[in-house]
Amino acid sequence: MSAMGHRGGFTLVEVLVALAIFALTAVVLGSAYLNVLNSYEVVTRTAQISEDAAFARQLVLTEPDREKLELGGDFEGAGGRQVNWDAEIESTTMADLFGVTFTCTITEPGRPESEKFTQKFTLLRPTWSIDPAERSKLKEETRTRILEIQGRLAK
Numbered sequence: 329m330s331a332m333g334h335r336g337g338f339t340l341v342e343v344l345v346a347l348a349i350f351a352l353t354a355v356v357l358g359s360a361y362l363n364v365l366n367s368y369e370v371v372t373r374t375a376q377i378s379e380d381a382a383f384a385r386q387l388v389l390t391e392p393d394r395e396k397l398e399l400g401g402d403f404e405g406a407g408g409r410q411v412n413w414d415a416e417i418e419s420t421t422m423a424d425l426f427g428v429t430f431t432c433t434i435t436e437p438g439r440p441e442s443e444k445f446t447q448k449f450t451l452l453r454p455t456w457s458i459d460p461a462e463r464s465k466l467k468e469e470t471r472t473r474i475l476e477i478q479g480r481l482a483k
C-alpha cells in the first residue's frame with residue numbers, strides 16, 4: 329500500500345458524472361437515429377407521391393380529346409393513395425397552341441392533409457382548334473408578327 333492511502337475504486341461523484349455523460353450521449357444518438365429514420369420515410373413518401381403526380385401529368389399530356397381532358401380524372405395510386413387531377417385549357421394568341429393548368433391532388437390514407445400540385449404548361453394540339461376561321465386568323469397574325477420581328481414587314 330502506498331504512503332497516501334490511495335484506494336482502488338471510483339467515488340460516487342465520479343460514477344454519477346460518468347452515468348450522466350453516458351445518458352446524454354445515448355439521448356443524442358437516439359435522437360439522431362430517429363431523425364435518420366424519419367428522413368428515410370419522408371424521402372420514400374415524396375418519391376411515391378411524385379410518381380403518382382408524374383403519372384397523372386402523363387395522362388394529361390397524352391390525352392388527345394380536349395373534352396375528356398377538361399373533365400379531369402382520378403385513379404388509385406400505390407399504397408392506396410387517391411389521385412385526382414384536372415386540367416384547365418385556355419387558347420393562346422397562336423394557332424393550335426394551348427395553355428394548360430394542371431392540378432393534381434393526392435390524398436393518402438391516414439394523413440389529414442392532401443398534397444396538391446399545380447403546373448402550367450403549353451401544348452401544341454392542332455386537333456383542339458374548334459373554329460377553322462379563328463385558326464386561320466391566328467396563323468396569319470403569327471406570320472405577320474414573325475415577319476415584323478425579322479424586319480421584312482413594315483409595322
